[in-house]
Amino acid sequence: MPGSPNVLDLVHRSCTDVAAAHAEHVKIDDAAVSALAAELLQEREDVRAAVRGLPLPIKFSSLEQELTLLALYHLLDFGSGYDPLLTKTSGGRDARETLLFGLIGLHLGGTRMDHHKLKSFTMYDLYTTFNIEATQEVAVMPGVTMTKPGPLQPHAKALLTAINESGAALEEAGAKSPGELLLSLAEGLKKAGRTTAGAFVEELIDSLPGFRDSVLYDGRTLTLHRRAQNLAADLAIVYGGRDDRFAFSDVDQLAADSGATTIAVLRAKGVLQLSEELASTIDEGSELPAGPHERALRAAAVAACDRVVAAAAAQAAGSAEAAGPAAAAAGEEGEESGAAAGAGAAAAGAAAEAGKEGAGTGAGSTGPAPFRAVDVGAFLAFLTEEGRPLHGKITRHVTRDVTGY
Template identity: 30%
Template sequence: MVSDNPLQQVRESAKWVDEHSENVKINFNKINEFLDNLKKDDYESKSSTVLFPLNYSSSQQEINFWFLLDLINFGSGYRKELHESCNRGAYETICYGLMGMFLSQGGKITTNFLSNISLNDVAQLFNIPTQEEYEIQPGIYSYRDTPLKQLVQSIHKVLKESSEIVLKLGFADFGDWIWSITDPSNNSNGPLASDLIKILVNTIPAFNDQSYFKDHRIFIFKKVQLLVADLYRRFKDTIPDRFNFTDINELTVFTDNVLPAVLRYFGILEVSKELEDRLNSGGELLPGNDEVELRVQAIQACIEIVSIAKTRPNNFINNDVEFDYYLWTKGFLLISSCFASTNKWKKSKIKSNEKNENVDNQIKQMKLIVDSNEFKTGIYNHTSVKFSNQIQLFENDRILSFFLDQVRDYFSEIGFDPIQFENYIKSLCNTLLICRIPILGDAINLTVDIVAILLEAQCYRDRVENTPMTGMTTSMKKSNFLTQKQDSPLNLLQIDDLSIYNSNNLLNNNFNELK
């Protein structure tokens, strides 16, 4: 008989798969070897709470952001294509898009907005190309869909479907809905993760993560468990009556294709020769027995690891949730380093004293953009037309240096303190170590990401609101587009958890508020 507790359903499924697994086995000797070599400082540094540098107007608004982040936390199967086209992995792409959405909507990502969002909106906000040019015959070109269009369609479908459901329930956003569900007056025995998960799974199709293995129904519930874990880690101390879940230790890891890869790396998961050949050749696992077996055996392996760790003296692994963050970060570092080694825009490939026609042409284009009085129009064209190529080029030290020089000169003309502006960008860049996950690349890439998000978000909102793309000259001085809206992108960012982005103070005091 299947339990009605979703957390027990996942654990029972993992045990059943382990008992009937043929191609994936758990090596307990390797578990002990792994625990012998695990260092506490490394573990704690990679399992710490993730924070985003955003200025939320309320707890509900932050909950809304976390809800969306975990709702569309998928796409790892497109990792190769994303790195090739966007120079980002799946998780980085989702973070990037949601931060841009948050900024462009003044922090108010409502169910009404999401229920009306278009496929093109999603592609632009997440900076995912859906079409590519190809040569039909010499000199004749046409366009076709990219493999990433399917990912954009999936994100669009989940956002639209989920928001329509919650909008019909009468809630302005997902944060308000979660706030209602977790009302302490409805939880006399304290908040339970299982209660929240049950409601979410039964209401939002994207959270109902189930599959079949040898005709047996298997419960995985990856995204919904991740959401509950994120809410627990973020709010257990500040809003304990809603999110300090008493059954948090019953959650399992949130398995995707990263965790099985890390466990194989440590020798904890052993796969059959046939499956190993397919995995090592880079072939994709299609949905079915192999994929389910690998994912769910990763769940069971982590259950065993945490259980064995708790029998050891001086144990520092508290539960599966915490262990998941460590393993995932460890795996993401390994995977990202593999892609970084093949990145054709790696700094070492283009030295500052080398002649490179493409880079020089790009510098000329950027100079025209930044020097032009039509600054805002230039930025619009820069982000909407040349966005992908610019970002790749910015990763080069030479390009970044030029970009910061031009921005410094521009802001000096309109009354900004240029040194404070540069410090602002660098501080923001440091905070964006995605929010304490040091995987996005070097400081150059981080700086570019945040600058690009700010610019793209502003341009996106201009397009939505049909704001005239008028030029911005030095005579406009401090009456520029950053101060025209109190919810401009700069208002919506935080550094080191300090809300410092009141635009009037930012402009009038020459960034003196910068910490």
């Protein structure tokens, strides 16, 4: 809201503070940050293109319908801690794949996901849509079984609560669907001259509480709002070019994804160094309870990606400064070194262009950066996809009963 602290500033600031307070167990390695920044600079075009929205091979009858599916995907994008269980019971799909498969099925089946449907969504609907079985049959004596809660019941209940409560919130807001709400929020912000990702995230978490993602850490509030920020990034980068209501001017202020995949990749890259106890818990596949260690991991992921962006900006600027004098000196040496001079000028131009492409995150960056924190988070996830360098080579931590990721 106008006059209140910018929610994105709160995200970066609180994550930096918590990461510093928990450095004994989760440390950010500056040398690895610099190395990752240099690596990503070599892939800067792919990094900038990493935010792709939902790769849906289907057609929509309206923008509202398309945004409804996008909003529901991000709203329900949690439960990664249940991936080991889901892959055994949901056709080999993890939480995200299960979610996407179900939403596509709803769309192709002609189900209108308005507030009436969301409010009345049942556990049976959840099972038929997402193939998530909340109960299991347990033998109590020969030939006799009893239905009892299954290991996926907490996840199923969390999904159902998010769906039902969002339906009620939409009705209260006077919006017939999630897509209509997004369009209404964006239109209102445009009229108020506040077409920013920060303002959009604030309005979204106020209108749909299911998107809220802030927790207590040692007496302070750790602000994350991962799913709301990811939705804002998709809207800006995928739709902003053709709809100025989503042309947010501060996409560079959005934080990197703070989910388990980002954390695992940063750890694989040596950026996050964990205490022996915490590393052992994760590597053994044991459940990491929601609490200080788990929250510190999320905070450190955001803070580390901010540092990567700042380091990349510094390296790009340094390359430009070094290339300029080198090119001039090469030019003075005469015709024999003309090729070297041309190469130096080209390098300087490339570095300068990289500096113009984006701004840093507001978490310590002092100049323009070749890419943004939200790009870094998306690219790190991209590296784990099938056929990519880190596919099957990272270990995600397992935390259940949280709706942040």
